[in-house]
Amino acid sequence: MSEILAEYYRHLFNGSPFAIIGTDGQGVIVSWNRSAEGIFHSEPSRMLGRHLAEIVPPEQRSLFHAALEQAVTSKQPADFEIEQSNKQGQKQILAGVITPIIDDQDQILGLATWISDITRRKNLEIKLAQTEKIASLGTLASGVAHHFNNIMGGVATFVDFALNSDNPQASRRALQMTAEAANRVAEITQSLLTFAEKDARQFDLSDLTEVLLTFSHLVERPLAEKNIKLELHMQGVPIFEVPGSRMHQVLGNLLDNAEHALPRGGTVAIDLQRQDEQLVLRFSDNGFGIEPKDLPHIFEPFYTTRGVSGGGDQTCAGLGLSVVHGVVRELGGNIDVASRLGKGTTFTIRFCLPQKS
Numbered sequence: 001m002s003e004i005l006a007e008y009y010r011h012l013f014n015g016s017p018f019a020i021i022g023t024d025g026q027g028v029i030v031s032w033n034r035s036a037e038g039i040f041h042s043e044p045s046r047m048l049g050r051h052l053a054e055i056v057p058p059e060q061r062s063l064f065h066a067a068l069e070q071a072v073t074s075k076q077p078a079d080f081e082i083e084q085s086n087k088q089g090q091k092q093i094l095a096g097v098i099t100p101i102i103d104d105q106d107q108i109l110g111l112a113t114w115i116s117d118i119t120r121r122k123n124l125e126i127k128l129a130q131t132e133k134i135a136s137l138g139t140l141a142s143g144v145a146h147h148f149n150n151i152m153g154g155v156a157t158f159v160d161f162a163l164n165s166d167n168p169q170a171s172r173r174a175l176q177m178t179a180e181a182a183n184r185v186a187e188i189t190q191s192l193l194t195f196a197e198k199d200a201r202q203f204d205l206s207d208l209t210e211v212l213l214t215f216s217h218l219v220e221r222p223l224a225e226k227n228i229k230l231e232l233h234m235q236g237v238p239i240f241e242v243p244g245s246r247m248h249q250v251l252g253n254l255l256d257n258a259e260h261a262l263p264r265g266g267t268v269a270i271d272l273q274r275q276d277e278q279l280v281l282r283f284s285d286n287g288f289g290i291e292p293k294d295l296p297h298i299f300e301p302f303y304t305t306r307g308v309s310g311g312g313d314q315t316c317a318g319l320g321l322s323v324v325h326g327v328v329r330e331l332g333g334n335i336d337v338a339s340r341l342g343k344g345t346t347f348t349i350r351f352c353l354p355q356k357s
């Protein structure tokens with residue numbers, strides 16, 4: 001019976017689609033299944049007795065060592081992701097998990113590392129993102145045409161009035177309104193550029209806490225004149241560098257959104273804190289909130305509840321939160337929003353802290 005069971009486990013081990021690599025307590029490889037042989041192009045005879053870290057390209061070993069250390073220290077599974085070249089010289093993306101093997105005395109006997117080739121999945125994700133981007137171009141083009149038609153229609157009216165008016169003051173006012181319309185076109189164009197591509201000025205790196213302090217000092221007095229109180233909270237925050245001008249743009253657009261929600265005054269709160277291996281920035285207001293039907297679309301370009309398409313004034317192009325979303329993603333973070341009608345809105349931005357080598 002024991003021989004049948006051993007044969008069963010041998011087939012289970014070698015038949016797994018995942019690379020399974022077993023090591024002793026010091027990380028020395030003691031088992032190497034058939035999938036590991038295929039993924040790493042190495043037979044067991046070449047790998048047994050070598051250290052686990054040798055499966056990783058040298059330039060990526062610091063991140064792998066961090067996952068290895070985390071697994072050993074916490075006695076919990078630790079994930080990692082690495083890249084290598086396959087036999088054809090093409091990039092191969094591998095995802096794995098290092099799992100400590102613990103005995104009854106809570107001591108580590110060894111490590112079991114499971115690795116899968118996720119290259120195809122990653123490529124599909126990229127293609128999906130490209131498809132979604134192409135699909136959004138229709139909305140983007142429609143929004144551009146809508147706003148430009150509104151603005152240029154006004155320009156034509158102002159110019160026609162100025163050309164046919166005998167009143168110098170009225171003509172001057174019409175030309176001033178034409179200039180204002182041209183400025184709105186320039187603002188929309190600049191927002192489109194920011195939304196669509198990275199800006200070379202992003203490399204003016206500053207500590208995020210300094211960016212928040214500077215931003216708060218700049219806007220505190222103007223907000224007070226509108227009866228809006230600004231609160232800034234930061235606690236246990238490590239140094240985290242971000243492109244200063246880009247982060248100011250994010251904060252400015254979020255503040256613009258908050259001000260719109262506080263026509264009679266209120267509170268804007270900015271909270272920055274560390275949560276595990278993330279830096280979490282919350283930007284909140286206690287304004288009138290966002291309709292549930294609008295929340296899924298809040299980061300879409302030209303989606304607005306206060307511009308021309310939203311029944312408000314035509315100066316709002318609906319690009320502010322799209323720009324925020326684009327910049328945060330560009331900086332390696334993510335953003336989400338929560339809102340309750342009559343209670344307020346909170347935008348939460350999360351950045352992963354760099355792992356120590």
